[in-house]
Amino acid sequence: MTSAADPGPDHRPDLSRRPLGGRRPRRPEWAGRNYSLLAAAAVVTNLGSNGALIAAAFAVLDAGGDAGDVGLVAAARTLPLVLFLLIGGAVADRLPRHRVMVAANALNCLSQAAFAALVLAGEPRLWQMMLLTGLGATGQAFFNPAAEGMLMSSVRGEQAGRAFAVFRMAMQSAAVGGAALGGALVAALGPGWVLAIDAAAFAVAGSLRSFLDVGHIAPREPGGGLLADLREGWREFSGRPWLWGVVAQFSIANAVVGAADAVYGPLVAEENLGGAGPWGLALGAFGAGTVAGALVMTRFRPRRLLLVGTLCVFPLAAPSAALAVPVPVGVLYTVMFLTGLSVEVFGVSWMTALHQEIPEDKLSRVSAYDWFGSIAMLPLATALAGPAESTLGRANALWACAALVLVVTAAVLCVPEVRNLRRRTPSVSVPAPAPAPTAGEPQHTQPRTQPGTD
Incomplete structure (x- = not known):
């Protein structure tokens, strides 16, 4: 690890940012x-x-x-x-x-x-x-x-x-x-x-x-052990309705969309779209859409981070609906591209919200609860996809996937903190807050950062 001297909590020296000989820095x-x-x-x-x-x-x-x-x-x-x-x-x-x-x-x-x-x-x-x-x-x-x-x-x-x-x-x-x-x-x-x-x-x-240089991160003070750390992370996670609300939303949305993509998508492609090739291109169109969405977010800075982000999750229901019809392959490519673009708006907004709201010394634990909630139901949904198709029929099962995405996304908008969380322009960095949620931005944080004991 290479480390430069740290002149203060609000500044991380980086020689690559400094002008040399009056020239402007090469990077932002x-x-x-x-x-x-x-x-x-x-x-x-x-x-x-x-x-x-x-x-x-x-x-x-x-x-x-x-x-x-x-x-x-x-x-x-x-x-x-x-x-x-x-x-x-x-x-x-x-x-x-x-x-x-x-x-x-x-x-x-x-x-x-x-x-x-x-x-x-x-x-x-x-x-x-x-x-x-x-x-x-x-x-x-x-x-x-x-x-x-x-x-x-x-x-x-x-x-x-x-x-x-x-x-x-x-x-x-x-x-x-x-x-x-x-x-x-x-x-x-x-x-x-x-x-x-x-x-x-x-x-x-x-x-x-x-x-990587972790010299700017304050050393972690001795704690009460792994279980105590997990409990503290849970308190940080469960004490923020916007946080656990969105994770609960995506625990269901990711599960049904994952099941639709992994189980129903290839079957629909085989029977109606021309096989594995067109389905692979459809997944590629979704990926291209996420790239376009990230490009949009380099310029778009919504004030209400989670409100805008959550509204952009509604199109996640569109691919399942398109497969239920099923639409022509060209229409499916367009649907997948636009869905990827829209969902990426949420992805960037979500990271920005975590960066702004979560104390630096708890970022990794909160991130772990986020990851856990987002994937925990995926194996179950994939396992139930076959029985659901046998019971409901494939088209009805896909319509159910789309409906669940719409329902849970609408439900999370009922959480006031999701609608009202606003982007803040940071002024002064503060020490890592106590376990209770705070209004200030933690120093140098990003979703689930390292408090790094050096």
Whole structure:
């Protein structure tokens, strides 16, 4: 870790921002050293990981597995997240976050390298692929809260929205490109080599993250242990109606949309849209829409963050409705693109709200509760998708998915804090507040940041 002297709580020195010889800085003020390292590392890992998702599925199929086996490997990728996210958030608020991130990347690298070696060596067994996938997901459970906290602590309040929008635009672009490149490489080289590339990507990203500077983050004072940290994070989470309200909304919305995309979408595409190719392009259109939405948010700064963001969640019901009809494939591409654009407005607004409202020393724990709530119901919804289709019929099941998205989104607008939370222009940074919600902005925060004991 490299660290510069910290002249005060409101300033994080960054030599890359200072004019040299009267010249203007090469980067925007908000794009400091930590932010640039985080963005570069995120692009590298998203390029590798999105290709590896495709490679893992084809590795299972090439080994003689069927759709059920692919589902078991996918479940192995989800279960550790549910089990370890909350612990990962507490650990990331107790230890220096960049070290948690590097350790998680090391575990990801080793597990993917072992997976690649098994695939390249011959016939990997299903239990081996599940175990290695689960190890990688365990690393992700510790990485995600630490990463969000670290990103938030690297951005100044006034430019937070633009910084998050650019960051998300880079990530979404890498995800779209990684999926396209990964599919092509799987066809050309085989899944084993794509998994090996993903392992190398984690190694490169971990190296970049090891250079993050946490000198601006106040050391964490000794606490009462892991359970006490989890309880404190829960109090911070449950004491903010806008926070748990939106997470509850997305626990249902993510579950039904995920089930529609994973189960019903491929079936509708196979029967009505021309097969896997058009469905892949539809998912790509959604990804392109998120990139466009992030670009919009580099300029759009809504005053009522969550009101505008939540209104932009309503279109998330549109893809399920389009599949229920089903609409022609060209119309589906348009629906998916516009939905991705709209939902990304929410994504940037949500990060900005967390950055503004959550104390720096609790960011990772709050982030963990956010992640946990957002994915906890996804496995159940996916498992129930088949029985729901048998009971209701596929079209009715898809209409039910769309209706649930509309209902829970309308319900969260009944929470006054969601309608009234406003963007603030920060003036003076304050020390990390007490557990109760405060009106001031925490110093250098971003959703789930590291309080980093150095």
